[in-house]
Amino acid sequence: MVYESLRQALRTLLRHRARAFLTMFGVVWGTSAVIFLVSWGDGVRTMLEVGFFKTGKNMGEVWAGRIGEDFTPAADRRYLWFNLEDVEALRRRTRLASRVGAEAWEMLPAAFGQRALTVDVRGMEQHSQEIRGVPLVAGRRISQADVSHRRRVVVLGDRVRRKLLGAQGGIGSWIRLGGKPFRVVGMLRPMGSQLNQDRMQIDDQVWVPISTVHANWPAWWTHEPVVSKIIYRMVDRHQVDAAEREVRAILADRLQVSATDDEAIPIWSSIHMLNQIPVDQTRGMMWTLSIATLVIGGIGVLTMMLDAVHERRHEIGLRLAVGARRRHVLFQFFVETFAITALGGLMGTLLGVGGCWALTQLQVPDMIPVPELSASIVLGALGVMGSVGLLAGVIPAWRAAQIEPAIALRQE
C-alpha cells in the first residue's frame, strides 16, 4: 500500500508538472531559506563573538582617567594612574572577576638589522597573558622568572614579526627596543582584526615583562611602577554591569575618588557591544520569516491537493466501489501530499546546505560573516517542513475520504 501510494504521488507530480513545480518551489524555497538564513544569523553571532573575544574572552578593560567634572571643580581635575599595588588589591578583593592582570604600555622604536619601525610595546605578566589568551606559533610566553628578573626578552605579534624579522630572524634572534637589546623568545599567532577598545591590534604588538618596562622606561612623573591598563575576566558574562561596579568601587577606594566616577575610572567591556546586537531577536525573526515562507509553500501544496482530490473523485469512487475502505483513501492522499512536501523539503535542504557549504568554501575577508550550519538547524527546518506537510496533508486526505462511493456510477 505504501509503495503504491508513493508511486501515485510521483505520478500526480509528473502529471501536474508546472503546478507541482510552482508549489514545490514554495516548499523548496522555504526550507532552504530556513537553513540559509538561520545559519547565516548564527554565523554573524559567531563572527562577533570571535571578533570581540580574540583579545580576551569575557574581558573588561580598566584605565585611569581624570576626576569627573561632576565631582570636583574643573581647575582641580587631576590625572590618575594605577600602580602594581592597585592591581594586587583588586585581585585580592574582587569577587566578580576571576582573574586580574596588568599591562604597561609604551610606543618605542624597534630595530633588527637594517629594518626599523615603531611598535606598540606591552609590559605583560602571567595574569594578563592568561586573560588575553593569544596562542603562540613558536617559542614561549613571558614567564614568571622573566618578570622576576626583569629579563630583556620579547614575544612578537605576527605583523611585527613579518615586518621586522622577515625571513632572516627567528626564536633566539636579538632585536633592539628603544635602543636596548632584547632576545626573541616567542611568536604570537596571527589574530587578524579585533573589535576592542583601543583599536590596537595584537598583530602589531610586542610583549615584554612588565618589570622590564618599569626598569627601562620609568614614568617621568612618578617613581611608582605605572600600570597603563588593568584587565580582568569576569566570572559571569551576564553580570557585566555588577562586575564593572565592583571593580570601579575597589579601585576608586584605592585612588580616593568617587565609586561612581566613570571619568576617573573608565571601564570597557566588549560584552556590552555584543549584547547591544539583538542576535537572539534576529535569529527569531529569521525563523519566523522562513517558517512563514514554508507555510505559504504548504498552502500551495494544500490547494493543489484539494484540486487533485476534486479532479480524481471518480477514481476515488471507483476505488471505494471495488472494496477500498475509507482509511485506504485517507492514507493514500495523505502519503501523496506528504511525499510532495518531503520531496520539496529534501531538495530545499540540499539547496540550503549546499549554499551554506559553498559560502564557507569561499575565501572571505575576516569581518564578513559566513553561514554557520548546524545539525539542529537542519533538523529544525526538517521538523517545520514535516509539520507543514502533515497539516497540508490532513485536509485533502480527509476530503478524499468523505467522497461517496456512488459517484462511481455517475457520469460527469
Add this chain to the structure above:
Amino acid sequence: MARPLIALEGIHKRYPMGANEVQALRGLDLAISPGEFVAIMGPSGSGKSTLLEILGCLSHPSDGDYRLDGRSVAGLSVDQLAQVRGEKIGFVFQSFNLLPRLTAIENVELPLVYASTPRRERRSRAENALARVGLVDRGDHLPSELSGGQCQRVAIARALINRPSLVLADEPTGNLDTATGDEILTLLHALHREGNTILVATHDAKIGTQATRVVTIQDGKIARDENREAAA
C-alpha cells in the same frame, strides 16, 4: 425456485435536492435468483442507476429491506459495505472507469489489492481474468493505449477477479459502437452461461433480447417483469 440471491422489499431512495428531495425509487420489490441474466430497462431518469447503486451496496436505501445472500445489509457500516462490495460484487461501468495511470493488469488487480491478497496470487489471478476476456497480451498496456472495447473487457476482467456473486453493469455498451457493443454482449452472455449472475441496466433493446429476464422500471417502480427463459 432457489433461494433468492437478492431480495428487495419496499425500497425507497430519496436524494436531497436543496430544500426538497428527489424520489428516485418509490417502493420497489424485486427478487433475483442465482444464475439469472437480468436486463433492467426504462427511460432516462427512471431510477436504473439508483437501483444498481443500492444493489451494489454503494449506499443504503432510504427505506425498505435489502437482503443479499440471505443477509440484510441495513445494519452494515461504511467499511463493512466496502467489504461486501469487494467480496461479492463486480462492477462494469458505461465509461469503463479504469485508472488511467495503471496498466491493464494493475487495473484488474485493484480489488485484490484492497482484499489484501498476496502479490503473487494477485498477478496470476489477474492474468487468468485477462485471458478469460481475451486480452492475455495486453496486460502491460495503459488504458490510453487500448480501444474502447478492450477497455471494457479489462473492466469486466476486474469485475470478475473476486469471483463475485453478482456482476452489475450500468450501460456497458453505452460508450461503444454497435459492433464492439455486440462483442461485449457476447462476452457477458458467455459469462452468464458459466454460471455468473448478471444484472445489466440499459436502454439497449438488444440486451433485452439476450437476457433471461427483463425488468422495466418507470418512475422508481417496477412497471413490467418478463421471464424469457426460452431466449437463453
